[in-house]
Amino acid sequence: MxxxxxxxxxxxxxxxxxxxxxxxxxxxxxxxxxxxxxxxxxxxxxxxxxxxxxxxxxxxxxxxxxxxxxPSRALTIRLLLVLGLLLAYAMLFTRLGFVPTSLMVVAALARLFDATWIKALITGVLMSACSYVLFTEGLGIALPTGTWLAAIT
CATH class of the missing domain: 1.10.287 (Helix Hairpins)
Incomplete structure (x- = not known):
C-alpha cells in the first residue's frame, strides 16, 4: 500500500x-x-x-x-449500532421524554459494550436520574416529559 x-x-x-x-x-x-x-x-x-x-x-x-x-468488521458493526442508538435517542427524546429515553439508550449502550444486564440497567437508571436532576435543578433547564405522559393525564 x-x-x-x-x-x-x-x-x-x-x-x-x-x-x-x-x-x-x-x-x-x-x-x-x-x-x-x-x-x-x-x-x-x-x-x-x-x-x-x-x-x-x-x-x-x-x-x-x-x-x-x-476498523474490523465487529467494531464497524458496533459503531453503526451506537450511531443508530443515538439517532433513535434524538427521534424519541420528545415523544417518550428525557428520563425513559435516556435510561433505554444508556442501558443499550452499556450492553453493547459488554456490561451485564443488571449493570446496564443500574447505569441507565443512575445516569438518567442524575442528569435529569442536574439539568432541571442545577441548570434550570426544562426537559421534555414526553407526549405519552400527556395522553395519560
Missing part, C-alpha cells in the same frame, strides 16, 4: 464530520424560540459545537494519522 492511500480512512472521516458540522450549524441557525434567552440564546451551543467539530475534522483531513486503517 502506498503512503498516499494510508490516511484515507482519516480523511474520509474528516470529510463526513465536516458535513455533519455543516448540518448542525444550519439547523442551529434555523432554530426559532418564541421567547428570548439571555445573553446568547439557544443557538450558541450547537453553533459552537459545530465550529469545534469542523475545526477538528479539518485536522483529520489535512493531517491524518500515520497509519489510518479501517
Amino acid at each position: 502506498s503512503d498516499l492511500n494510508k490516511p484515507v480512512a482519516d480523511r474520509l472521516l474528516g470529510i463526513v464530520l465536516i458535513g455533519l458540522a455543516a448540518f448542525v450549524a444550519v439547523q442551529a441557525i434555523q432554530l426559532e424560540v418564541p421567547f428570548s434567552y439571555e445573553p446568547v440564546g439557544p443557538r450558541a451551543f450547537p453553533l459552537g459545537l459545530s465550529i469545534l467539530l469542523a475545526g477538528l475534522a479539518l485536522v483529520l483531513v489535512f493531517k491524518p494519522g500515520a497509519d489510518g486503517h479501517w
Whole structure:
C-alpha cells in the first residue's frame, strides 16, 4: 500500500464530520424560540459545537494519522449500532421524554459494550436520574416529559 492511500480512512472521516458540522450549524441557525434567552440564546451551543467539530475534522483531513486503517468488521458493526442508538435517542427524546429515553439508550449502550444486564440497567437508571436532576435543578433547564405522559393525564 502506498503512503498516499494510508490516511484515507482519516480523511474520509474528516470529510463526513465536516458535513455533519455543516448540518448542525444550519439547523442551529434555523432554530426559532418564541421567547428570548439571555445573553446568547439557544443557538450558541450547537453553533459552537459545530465550529469545534469542523475545526477538528479539518485536522483529520489535512493531517491524518500515520497509519489510518479501517476498523474490523465487529467494531464497524458496533459503531453503526451506537450511531443508530443515538439517532433513535434524538427521534424519541420528545415523544417518550428525557428520563425513559435516556435510561433505554444508556442501558443499550452499556450492553453493547459488554456490561451485564443488571449493570446496564443500574447505569441507565443512575445516569438518567442524575442528569435529569442536574439539568432541571442545577441548570434550570426544562426537559421534555414526553407526549405519552400527556395522553395519560
